[in-house]
Amino acid sequence: MLIAFWIVGGLVALAFLAAGLMKLVRPKAALADSGMAWTEDFAEPTVKLIGAAEVLGAIGIVLPALTGIAPILSPIAASALVLVMVGAAVVHVRRSENPTPSLVLLVLAATTAVLGFAALLG
Template sequence: MNMFLWIVQAILAAMFATAGLMKATQPKEKLAPRLPWVEDFSAPTVRFIGVVELLGAIGLILPAATGIAPALTPTAATGLAITMVLAAATHIRRKEPSGVAFNAVLFALAVFVAWGRFGPYAF
């Protein structure tokens, strides 16, 4: 189970790092064709979301891998789960069911990591 948790952590970290880097570095106008929800938010807010996702991705791997403050790994997973709840709320408001479904999958994976790392497979 520990290995499976590491695999899920790596997949989540890769997805959130990619999305976070894109949102944190690209202008809002360039993101709009692929992420239409950015129209509803200011450019600094979109950048903030990107930074949060990037930090969450780092938090999923680095503390556990280095052994320095490993409790930050399930905390990062919890934070990313909360981020997905907020993202799903935005997609519900915009009537984008495919976005809600994608957020639900990421939410479930983040909750699984948080449960495993806070609970029976803690570091």
Template sequence: MNIALWIVTGLLATAYLLSGAGKLIMSKEKIASFGPSAGWVEEFSAGGVKAIGALEVLAAVGLVLPAVLDIAPILVPLAAVGLVLIMIGAAIVRFRRHEIKLMMVDLVYVVLAGFVAWGRFGPESFVG
């Protein structure tokens, strides 16, 4: 179980680090030019897109560093819960925009982050 949690954590951290960094580096207009899957940026200000990117980067770092450095490892499941909340918000935006297929992808991320939160709060906790 611990290996599965680390694999999922690593995949999530990589995906959110890259995604969040892209949101921080690129302009809102550049992100929107990626096509229909990036149309969600129309619903947010440029600052809002940057804030989402910053939260994604922080969550990615929070998924890995506390456990690796053994400094406040309780932050790992808390970061996973944060990602669950971010992705529930993303799914709601997709639903409002009638982007059901993309919403399903967001829900997969909810399940994966939820798995990490459950595993690290419960059976494979770093504390206790």
């Protein structure tokens, strides 16, 4: 289980780190122009907050398990990212946009959480 956690968790962490950093460093208008039309419905600080949550979630998946300090936080961070993706899917459905990318990341984050909890128990 631990190897599966590291494979899936590492990929999920990289995806969320990249997405979160993009939201943090690029202005809202640039994000909207690059295909993230959903940003039009949110204030710039909210978009930055979403990006920060994604970056912290990515760090939270990897760092506790890597250091061995409070490793229970890794699957908890993945569970928190599941909630972020539920919100993303709802936003995309309300805007009549394709929610598939959000749902895929939701499933991968949930898989990471399950594998993380299983690795702790096993």
